Amino acid sequence: MTETPLSDVPGGTITTPRGFLAGATHAGIKYPEPDRLDLALLSSERPCAGAGVYTQHAFRGPPILITERHLANGRAQAVIANSGVSNSLYGDEGLRFAEQMAEYAAAQLGVAADDVVVASTGVTGWRLPIERIRDALPNITLSPDGGESFARAIMTTDTVPKQAAVRFEWQGATYAVGGCAKGSGMIHPNMATMLAFLTTDAPVDPAVIHSLLSDAAGESFNMLTIDGDTSPNDMVVLLANGAAGGETIGPGHAALPLLRAAVTHVAVSLTRQLARDGEGAGKLLVVRVEGAATVEDARRAARAIVLSPLVKTAVYGNDPNWGRVLVAAGYSGAQVRERDVALSIQGVEVFRGGAVPFDEAALSRSLAQEEVRIELHLGAGDASATAYGCDLTPEYVRINSEYTT
């Protein structure tokens, strides 16, 4: 990304792009603390081109089903989201609740119900207290500074809100892309819902908005794994309202690559924040695979390494255990041959067609950092990919084994 003229916006949020307003309130959906935000609203002053990518889970929850239906026409204008209860695995009544969330938001904002995106995260199998959502919604004050409240209201086990924004110029106009996300670890009895919302004030042709989002997600959220479990409610949504003016960016438009880089940049930033805040995580683990025969191979190998419990425990223990990394690449399904492989950990080469002598004590010390980087060259082609994860710690086991019912 460094070669593109993107500038990070310190403290940027989903309302950094012009024409977006957000806010949140305490509806008491699950958390009793009166200052705990759990209901959020995002609204655009004008209709947006919109797209979503969704979990492939067999039990896709009502929020996914309703959002997918509402975004089928490539158009949306608002998002309503809650934390506390995920409104999934609750039968037909859950579907009705998700529809009602869209209806309440639409009535309050004066937009069509099918222009509202619906998202829920929290306990699975519980009844969503839809009445509390209905009653609390009018308490939300929308503002161009409301992005952070939105980001806080969708948190569950997250310890910090995840936000990012970036700006770039194109032919005299300044465009912004903003985003927020919530955690992908799970905690009893919550499910691992990963939610991310991206906004931009660039004028985007509905014909390209889905590929814009799916390209960005393919390099970011889809390469994130905390523990391999996915939830019935995972979704990523992109809304583009065009409030910054200028030519509509459609297929083949000269600004499209820059816009794609900006959306991807924000998505990768959110992904790194999500990985670093994985449950019980002490370190961000970044695995870069190059020289793969295909992009799919590169992604397979990178994901297998970042998911391996043995690699993750070694990272936790500052153990430069290169064998575990190679073994994970070997069972990933990617095309890989022992004699063609080169591996570096924290910039130190440890294997090149065979073990390479290195200073183990020094490398172990170098592993005691907040970010660990593993780079594997497969020597099989030109494709590459990066995956993001975290170490596996005793804290992860503690958090997830506590019986809290």
Next chain:
Amino acid sequence: MTETPLSDVPGGTITTPRGFLAGATHAGIKYPEPDRLDLALLSSERPCAGAGVYTQHAFRGPPILITERHLANGRAQAVIANSGVSNSLYGDEGLRFAEQMAEYAAAQLGVAADDVVVASTGVTGWRLPIERIRDALPNITLSPDGGESFARAIMTTDTVPKQAAVRFEWQGATYAVGGCAKGSGMIHPNMATMLAFLTTDAPVDPAVIHSLLSDAAGESFNMLTIDGDTSPNDMVVLLANGAAGGETIGPGHAALPLLRAAVTHVAVSLTRQLARDGEGAGKLLVVRVEGAATVEDARRAARAIVLSPLVKTAVYGNDPNWGRVLVAAGYSGAQVRERDVALSIQGVEVFRGGAVPFDEAALSRSLAQEEVRIELHLGAGDASATAYGCDLTPEYVRINSEYTT
């Protein structure tokens, strides 16, 4: 299995079937303690029909490559196995070492080198001290009581040897099937090699021995997962020497189903022992999936559940967290619909097309046992499968994060 006339042999080993001799010694391959067995030999008094199933790992180690070559003709007569060093990821020299192991064993036993199966487990990437194997091999005394020594010599992080044997009668003859196995958890710097050896004195036609083994492995070792990592050296081998006499059991033979049941029974027993002795494991986790559209679907769902870190931590914490079980089934790729699913934990129904009220405190107490059984009915067909695993404990993280170099 209870409906078949199979009788377990208490204390049974790979030498329970007639005509098999085994023994082991201390070669000092890695472990310095002089009473630590690390080199083992199994020999049949006569040539055997033989078959192997092997890891699909991209870095298949020299022991796999040599064994696969030697068993290509469906014939073998001996096994040489060592622990301490896995002889994998060591380049072309490792391949030569594996050949030499077969040659040394063949010379000592007076059999052909290509009738020798070779297996190694232990540290990856280290040089195998082949000279110590050569020098120690003559110290091994083979005996019909040597099965347990063999089982002990192949242990790495295993806390107990895994062995089983069963007998059955057929038209006046008594046949036995025996087996041993070693652990599938990993510990630094050892790799997760899973080795299993099965023997029988039944006369088996080489035309059926591979399917006999692969059917048994499909219901047992292939359904075992401790942490999802597989190693370059995993193998399961079956040798049948016919020492008990009788008609050769070939395709369509009336005794074939009984023999298959016996081999599967021993394989499942070893699999349960392996799961219970997984690294840091406190409990055996058995997941039974029924009502699946296909066997592949049943296996997918059962494996996903038994592999889920969230299910495994819940089992550790005595937490009857049915949501995590359903979520794992949902992302497994198996065909599954919320309204068709029924789930029981320790025999208590907790979900049937929707949450079912149950006594959570009582079920939590019932989870505090050495074996936890989860039963999921998908309502999509008639296929079923059982997967075996263990809980995820702080001890697993501790063992695998210790930096021991």
